[in-house]
Amino acid sequence: MAVCLLMMPSEAMAQRRVLDVAFEGNQAFSRSELKSVTHVDNSSLYMKVLSLFGPRIGRPTFNYLVMGRDVTYLRAFYRNRGYLQCTVEERTEQAGEDGLIVHFTIDEGPLTTLLRLEFTGNELYTDDQLKNMIRRLRGVRLRDGDPVNESAIQAGAEEVLRRYRSRGHYFAKVRPRVGRRDSTIGAAPVTYHIREGPIVRVSDVVVEGTRYAKEYVVRREVTLEPGDLLTEDDRKESQRRLYSTGIFRTVGVTVGEVSPDSTTAVMLVTVSEIPKRYVGTGVGLAGDPDAQFDLLLRTSAQWGHRNVYGTGRAIELSANEDFQVITGWQPIQGELSLRYLEPWFGRTRTPMTALVTFNPKSYELFKVQEVATEIGFSREFTPRTRGWLSFTYRIVDVEIPTKDFSSKDNLRGVNATIERDSRDNILSPTRGSLARIKLSRYGLLKLGGPSYAVVNFLWTRYQVTGSRTVLATRMRLGYARPGSNIDEVPIFDRFFAGGANSVRGYEERMLGP
Numbered sequence: 001m002a003v004c005l006l007m008m009p010s011e012a013m014a015q016r017r018v019l020d021v022a023f024e025g026n027q028a029f030s031r032s033e034l035k036s037v038t039h040v041d042n043s044s045l046y047m048k049v050l051s052l053f054g055p056r057i058g059r060p061t062f063n064y065l066v067m068g069r070d071v072t073y074l075r076a077f078y079r080n081r082g083y084l085q086c087t088v089e090e091r092t093e094q095a096g097e098d099g100l101i102v103h104f105t106i107d108e109g110p111l112t113t114l115l116r117l118e119f120t121g122n123e124l125y126t127d128d129q130l131k132n133m134i135r136r137l138r139g140v141r142l143r144d145g146d147p148v149n150e151s152a153i154q155a156g157a158e159e160v161l162r163r164y165r166s167r168g169h170y171f172a173k174v175r176p177r178v179g180r181r182d183s184t185i186g187a188a189p190v191t192y193h194i195r196e197g198p199i200v201r202v203s204d205v206v207v208e209g210t211r212y213a214k215e216y217v218v219r220r221e222v223t224l225e226p227g228d229l230l231t232e233d234d235r236k237e238s239q240r241r242l243y244s245t246g247i248f249r250t251v252g253v254t255v256g257e258v259s260p261d262s263t264t265a266v267m268l269v270t271v272s273e274i275p276k277r278y279v280g281t282g283v284g285l286a287g288d289p290d291a292q293f294d295l296l297l298r299t300s301a302q303w304g305h306r307n308v309y310g311t312g313r314a315i316e317l318s319a320n321e322d323f324q325v326i327t328g329w330q331p332i333q334g335e336l337s338l339r340y341l342e343p344w345f346g347r348t349r350t351p352m353t354a355l356v357t358f359n360p361k362s363y364e365l366f367k368v369q370e371v372a373t374e375i376g377f378s379r380e381f382t383p384r385t386r387g388w389l390s391f392t393y394r395i396v397d398v399e400i401p402t403k404d405f406s407s408k409d410n411l412r413g414v415n416a417t418i419e420r421d422s423r424d425n426i427l428s429p430t431r432g433s434l435a436r437i438k439l440s441r442y443g444l445l446k447l448g449g450p451s452y453a454v455v456n457f458l459w460t461r462y463q464v465t466g467s468r469t470v471l472a473t474r475m476r477l478g479y480a481r482p483g484s485n486i487d488e489v490p491i492f493d494r495f496f497a498g499g500a501n502s503v504r505g506y507e508e509r510m511l512g513p
Helices: 002-013 031-035 045-053 064-079 127-135 150-166 215-219 232-244
Strands: 017-024 087-095 099-107 113-120 173-178 187-195 201-208 248-255 264-273 277-286 296-308 313-324 330-342 352-362 367-382 385-400 405-421 432-442 452-466 469-482
Touching (some): 017 031, 150 232, 232 248, 232 264
Parallel strands (some): 017 099, 113 187, 201 264
Antiparallel strands (some): 248 264, 277 296, 352 367, 367 385, 405 432
């Protein structure tokens, strides 16, 4: 019965609307600053639109869990700004028949500033070196006289620990502590207690969990071998490389159980594999990007093997076809391709790709039918910088019905691309940039066919301009020049604009030469 009595008020309050949030005891920060931290009165965009029809319509319902989180957020807000003794209490006040006002009572306590940074137990790095490590971190302010920031102190400890682990002290410990506050000057020292531990080397690499993949496929991606220094950077890089193979669902690169005083450790690599074969199909309706037809039926199919004979080699056959519907039924454009991947070419981590494609395209004024074969090599210079080099042979048929013109070209060329990608997330970036330059040269070294060169440059940048706003900037440049045996670059490799992704006032590839 007691449980029921306790639950009834909670259930009743959960049906009430949060009309306002009030703050009491705050002096260092304004109401608007504190309100940006809380979420108990936040509602969805849909609810905010409804609130235009009345002060109580569209208000969020009360939630105890959200109010509890807001207490934690407010406390962290103060403690990260030097108010280390801050306390926050919450309560609710009934307003009308179905409304609530949430109150947060804040006892800010005194402001604590940083007196100095201190270190104990460090031998590998000097105090000045450790201070520079911490103060060079982005977003970290830990200079003498600054408010003591708990999150910045923890970030500094993590950076110091990372540096020790990068030098082989894998079992190092770093524990920060805020000292006693001097009430006369309002400052306190921050001390990092460091236990460096011994230098640790890899005694063995053990692979577990392989089903189809051969063990050497896993080992060649691991950057550590027996006798190497055990570093956190190599452990993470080994894990990243194993994921990049595309044949593992999960990857764990961990250290076996050893004592903190041990000078050797076993590197344990545990993997689980994705099914080696896959089949995919797709059917859908789409508007025609070229605006030549009312509606397109888009179909696609693919079959692939991502781990042939357990060697990490891959092969894929894919096809897609677009059909005109509604006003007529006929195939419009399609592509058939066969791709083979050799992940380690010449016993180096240089993937080699062989590709054969058949790709007919239809535009309003001309048609292009292309068969291409390509052999390409890629190389990862750093985790953010990579390059591609490919050799291409293309047979291109061009037909312009309005001018009763047709031509057939055999193209032999070389393509070179280099790219640097520093984006924080490739799907939804908020910071960083992407720069890519590609050079295509046909007829080089008297390989035959038209001689010309095309250069493409792409640059994008992302930067945060507000709490929920990201500014994206993009620039594209191109240059094409005919060689000695032709007067102009072939039409299928010229630059055109028009369409949904460029100048929308023109149809696809209808603005240009």
